[in-house]
Amino acid sequence: MKNSNIVELFQPAHTLIGNGSIGEIPRFMGSVGVKRALVVTDEGLVKLGTVKLVTDVLDNNNVPYVVYDKVEPNPSVRIVNEAYKAYKDSGADFLVAIGGGSPIDVAKAVSVLATNGGDIRDYEGVAKSQKPGAPIVAINTTAGTGSEVTRAYVVTDEEKKIKMVMVDNNCMAYLAIDDPSLMVGMPPALTAATGMDALTHAVEAFLSNAHTPFSDGAAIEAIRLVSKSLKRATHFGRDIQARTDMCWAEYLAGLAFSNSGLGLVHAIAHQLGGFYHTPHGVANAILLPFVMEYNAPYRTKRVARIGQAWFDAETEGVSDDESAKLAIEKIRTLSREIGIPYLCDTPFDMKDIPILAENALKDACAANNYVTATKQDIEDILMNAYVAGVVEKVKSAIEEENK
Numbered sequence: 001m002k003n004s005n006i007v008e009l010f011q012p013a014h015t016l017i018g019n020g021s022i023g024e025i026p027r028f029m030g031s032v033g034v035k036r037a038l039v040v041t042d043e044g045l046v047k048l049g050t051v052k053l054v055t056d057v058l059d060n061n062n063v064p065y066v067v068y069d070k071v072e073p074n075p076s077v078r079i080v081n082e083a084y085k086a087y088k089d090s091g092a093d094f095l096v097a098i099g100g101g102s103p104i105d106v107a108k109a110v111s112v113l114a115t116n117g118g119d120i121r122d123y124e125g126v127a128k129s130q131k132p133g134a135p136i137v138a139i140n141t142t143a144g145t146g147s148e149v150t151r152a153y154v155v156t157d158e159e160k161k162i163k164m165v166m167v168d169n170n171c172m173a174y175l176a177i178d179d180p181s182l183m184v185g186m187p188p189a190l191t192a193a194t195g196m197d198a199l200t201h202a203v204e205a206f207l208s209n210a211h212t213p214f215s216d217g218a219a220i221e222a223i224r225l226v227s228k229s230l231k232r233a234t235h236f237g238r239d240i241q242a243r244t245d246m247c248w249a250e251y252l253a254g255l256a257f258s259n260s261g262l263g264l265v266h267a268i269a270h271q272l273g274g275f276y277h278t279p280h281g282v283a284n285a286i287l288l289p290f291v292m293e294y295n296a297p298y299r300t301k302r303v304a305r306i307g308q309a310w311f312d313a314e315t316e317g318v319s320d321d322e323s324a325k326l327a328i329e330k331i332r333t334l335s336r337e338i339g340i341p342y343l344c345d346t347p348f349d350m351k352d353i354p355i356l357a358e359n360a361l362k363d364a365c366a367a368n369n370y371v372t373a374t375k376q377d378i379e380d381i382l383m384n385a386y387v388a389g390v391v392e393k394v395k396s397a398i399e400e401e402n403k
């Protein structure tokens with residue numbers, strides 16, 4: 001029986017953060033005794049030359065490997081099976097995942113299958129596998145998802161048309177890498193969206209009903225780093241310091257939410273992704289200030305601390321109420337400055353609000369929101385986000401006309 005006084009923390013066995021980290025891969029993998037890699041990635045990263053930066057390191061250190069580059073966004077059971085076949089056929093004994101969430105998620109699935117066998121559908125849910133998976137080097141190429149940090153992965157069952165969520169200690173990366181040199185070529189819109197995903201992870205972890213001192217420390221520093229550097233990383237992508245700050249922010253935010261859960265922003269954003277394919281980070285960024293406003297009356301001190309953590313925020317002598325308002329306003333301003341669209345600029349349709357709210361209530365992330373939301377609460381959040389966007393657009397059109 002689990003002792004409820006004891007908190008178990010989850011994190012990768014090893015982590016490297018910083019420019020040139022990928023050069024250290026052979027040193028770590030040599031000590032585990034693995035010999036041959038399956039590189040799991042997508043065609044876009046091959047074309048960009050990102051994969052070659054990593055395979056050059058393997059080549060220079062005589063580490064044999066085979067590349068599987070057919071990972072697609074929202075990876076399916078078919079993709080997992082294909083990658084698993086490539087793993088077995090190649091005689092690989094470890095995985096090198098290069099990408100955002102999708103390639104890393106596929107590598108986690110292959111890792112579990114490699115040592116536990118069976119079908120990936122067998123592992124839906126919490127802690128369903130028995131044995132530690134094959135070692136994974138998880139190389140993150142976007143500063144957002146946190147997949148290199150977490151013990152969760154998502155696979156789409158295309159027959160049942162559902163997303164299966166697996167939470168499993170056995171799929172944790174052996175070596176997680178956040179190397180800013182792989183991120184300098186990320187376009188501004190992707191930098192903005194993934195950075196706001198990281199910010200949302202941190203804010204939701206900090207406001208979660210399952211937060212701990214560990215997740216609090218990681219989350220609040222992640223928030224400070226996003227506030228300091230996301231705008232610069234978006235507009236000056238080659239600024240290695242801004243990219244490094246975002247690597248730290250992303251990693252800390254991933255650690256925080258992996259250990260505390262998320263909240264209503266993700267619960268609703270998942271529905272916008274499912275219905276309209278709204279990019280995950282964009283959906284989070286749009287909803288974040290509105291969910292914070294919803295939570296603030298019940299979590300005033302915590303939302304205020306977010307305001308106090310914000311870079312350059314003058315909060316000395318400011319009340320908690322004011323500091324909480326400042327936090328929400330700073331996040332809204334950042335979204336505008338980095339080009340996050342309004343909800344009314346996305347394919348969102350108001351007539352879907354009831355079904356979106358109903359599904360959001362059932363989403364696993366809703367359970368960690370401090371306030372237990374009703375369907376009406378979620379409908380109101382969506383309506384507020386929609387109307388606020390329309391009002392802002394009208395205001396800017398009038399301002400433009402009066403110039």
Ligand SMILES: [Fe+2]
Pocket residue numbers: 145197201266280284
């Ligand atoms: Fe997220």
